Amino acid sequence: MSIKIPQLLNRPDVLLRGNFACAGCGLSIAYRTTISALENPIVVIPACCASVIQSLHPNVTYNVPTLNIAFAAHASAASGISRGKKRRGEKVTTVVWTGDGGTYDIGVSTWSGAAERNEDILHCCYDNGFYSNTGAQRSGATPRGAVTTTTPTGKTEKRKSITRIMMAHDIPYIATASVGYPRDLYTKVKKAAQIEGYRFILIDAPCPTGWNSDPAITRELGRLAVQTGYFPLFEVENGKLTFSRRSERVRDPERRKPLEEYLSKQGRFKQMTSEAIKALSKDLQREWDLLARFE
Numbered sequence: 056m057s058i059k060i061p062q063l064l065n066r067p068d069v070l071l072r073g074n075f076a077c078a079g080c081g082l083s084i085a086y087r088t089t090i091s092a093l094e095n096p097i098v099v100i101p102a103c104c105a106s107v108i109q110s111l112h113p114n115v116t117y118n119v120p121t122l123n124i125a126f127a128a129h130a131s132a133a134s135g136i137s138r139g140k141k142r143r144g145e146k147v148t149t150v151v152w153t154g155d156g157g158t159y160d161i162g163v164s165t166w167s168g169a170a171e172r173n174e175d176i177l178h179c180c181y182d183n184g185f186y187s188n189t190g191a192q193r194s195g196a197t198p199r200g201a202v203t204t205t206t207p208t209g210k211t212e213k214r215k216s217i218t219r220i221m222m223a224h225d226i227p228y229i230a231t232a233s234v235g236y237p238r239d240l241y242t243k244v245k246k247a248a249q250i251e252g253y254r255f256i257l258i259d260a261p262c263p264t265g266w267n268s269d270p271a272i273t274r275e276l277g278r279l280a281v282q283t284g285y286f287p288l289f290e291v292e293n294g295k296l297t298f299s300r301r302s303e304r305v306r307d308p309e310r311r312k313p314l315e316e317y318l319s320k321q322g323r324f325k326q327m328t329s330e331a332i333k334a335l336s337k338d339l340q341r342e343w344d345l346l347a348r349f350e
């Protein structure tokens with residue numbers, strides 16, 4: 056019998072039955088793991104799949120206080136909540152919960168301002184690498200070569216490095232995590248919750264519907280992303296970067312699983328030629344090298 060996080064924590068589930076998430080949805084695993092780790096969370100959600108899966112009014116499947124807000128307003132709204140609660144002496148964790156569209160693209164101005172002011176906010180981005188709820192369009196997080204409805208032959212540009220953009224804001228805590236390693240994600244959220252100021256966690260969250268992958272292998276895809284070097288796990292504390300144990304292990308490209316093992320399990324990469332895979336590998340290694348400069 057499998058034991059679920061709420062049972063382990065002896066508290067009610069934060070995401071109730073009857074939600075609209077697709078089978079194997081990485082976002083719902085990421086949400087449940089993250090929000091379960093927090094005491095008194097208040098969650099601010101802009102337009103994205105997370106605002107859709109909660110169900111239709113008057114029903115709601117989020118079991119914590121939640122504010123749905125326009126795309127370009129998430130971190131501004133969260134700033135007001137965080138300051139208001141502090142003024143009243145109420146101890147809460149104000150969370151911004153966005154997709155990659157709301158973090159990499161639409162919504163940059165709101166979080167960049169809040170990060171520059173070092174607002175007391177935990178910003179979590181579940182990254183599925185495209186705009187899933189509006190029909191799988193490309194985003195700044197879409198990797199080179201991936202098919203989306205607006206890149207039908209594969210994206211020709213590289214994926215944006217949101218963590219390096221965040222680093223330029225000199226915020227106290229940045230981490231990457233994956234639904235493939237929920238314990239690592241849980242530990243990082245717990246750590247972030249103890250820190251004051253703007254904190255950012257990027258969570259690799261496979262989307263079987265948009266990636267055209269088997270819903271049963273969502274966690275496996277998360278682990279493969281790390282083991283192939285596609286998605287490095289690390290933390291940045293006050294500007295100093297440390298690769299997490301599982302990524303430190305595959306720092307040497309020779310020790311990584313072949314990238315093809317990860318790509319071949321997703322329909323969005325099916326059309327990639329060996330040249331295109333080489334170009335993607337080059338992007339990935341370049342990002343590793345740039346990150347390593349911050350160690």
Ligand SMILES: Cc1ncc(C[n+]2csc(CCOP(=O)(O)OP(=O)(O)O)c2C)c(N)n1
Pocket residue numbers: 102103104105126127153154155156157158161183185186187188189194
């Ligand atoms: C200013 C604005 N532009 C566009 C939209 C339409 N829209 C709603 S959700 C969405 C995509 C969200 O993508 P992402 O943040 O990656 O979350 P996901 O859908 O993948 O969960 C878009 C383009 C909108 N609501 N507001």
Ligand code: SF4
Pocket residue numbers: 075076077078079080081082083104108183187188261262263264265
């Ligand atoms: S489209 Fe993707 S991210 Fe959205 S609910 Fe379905 S599996 Fe989750």
